[in-house]
Every structure is written in structure tokens, then in C-alpha cells.
Amino acid sequence: MDLEGTARCLAELGNVWRLRLFALLVRAGRDGLTITELRNELGMPASTLAHHLRGMVAGGVVTQERQGREVRCRPDFKLIEAAWAYFRDECCKGAPSTTTRVALPARRGTAAR
Structure with missing residues (x-):
């Protein structure tokens, strides 16, 4: 995964409805959900x-498989994991660890903590 791929992945999830839809699919696991179940x-x-799914499929974050009259949607876990790994490993290089406490400057009119 590279910067452009990570940006595309995040862009496809950059909408409240798409995040809700994606969260449902992730919670459903590898079996995914049908379009009827999602609706x-x-x-x-x-x-x-359909509009949101088209974008998510085009961006690669969701896959679809026809099963008879239904279409089953699944999150592409490998793509999401690769995007997250890139974001974590490349974008956060040199950033303080999330477990490291950072002293914040005192606000005006308050004592330092």
C-alpha cells in the first residue's frame, strides 16, 4: 500500500453513511451482508x-458477489488492513507513542498540571 492507495481508501469511507455501511459489513464478518439486509x-x-456501494466497490473497500437474486457485499479486510498499516507505519513515524503521556502547556489563567 502506498500514500495514494491509502488516500483512495480513506476517501471512500469519508462519509457518515459510508462509515455506517462499512461498520455493518465489518461486524458481519467475512460472510458480509446482502444489499437487502443492508437496506x-x-x-x-x-x-x-446503490450510489454509496458503487463508490465503495470502485474504491476497493467493498467487494460484491451475486448469489442468485441477491448481491452479497463484503469488506475487503486485506485492503483496509494494508491502508491502516501504511497510515500507522508511514504517516505516524516519529510521532509520540499513544501510550506516552505528553505534557500540555497550561492555559492562560490556570495553574500548570
Whole structure:
């Protein structure tokens, strides 16, 4: 994964509805959910769901598989893991560890902690 790939991945998730949709798929695990199940869970019109899924499929964060009359959607865990690893390893290089406490400057009019 590189910077451009990570940016595309994050861009496809950069919407409240897409994040909700993606969270549902992640919680469903490797089995994913059908479009009907997603629509029922989200209470979203079919055309709106189709719009968001098209972008997510084009961006590679979601895969689809036709099963008879239904289409099953799954998150691409490998892509998301690769994007997160890039973000963590490359973008956060040299940043203080999340377990390291950083002393914040005192605000005006308050004593230092």
C-alpha cells in the first residue's frame, strides 16, 4: 500500500453513511451482508445505497458477489488492513507513542498540571 492507495481508501469511507455501511459489513464478518439486509439495517432508499456501494466497490473497500437474486457485499479486510498499516507505519513515524503521556502547556489563567 502506498500514500495514494491509502488516500483512495480513506476517501471512500469519508462519509457518515459510508462509515455506517462499512461498520455493518465489518461486524458481519467475512460472510458480509446482502444489499437487502443492508437496506433494512440502514433504512436507506435503494438508490442511495446503490450510489454509496458503487463508490465503495470502485474504491476497493467493498467487494460484491451475486448469489442468485441477491448481491452479497463484503469488506475487503486485506485492503483496509494494508491502508491502516501504511497510515500507522508511514504517516505516524516519529510521532509520540499513544501510550506516552505528553505534557500540555497550561492555559492562560490556570495553574500548570
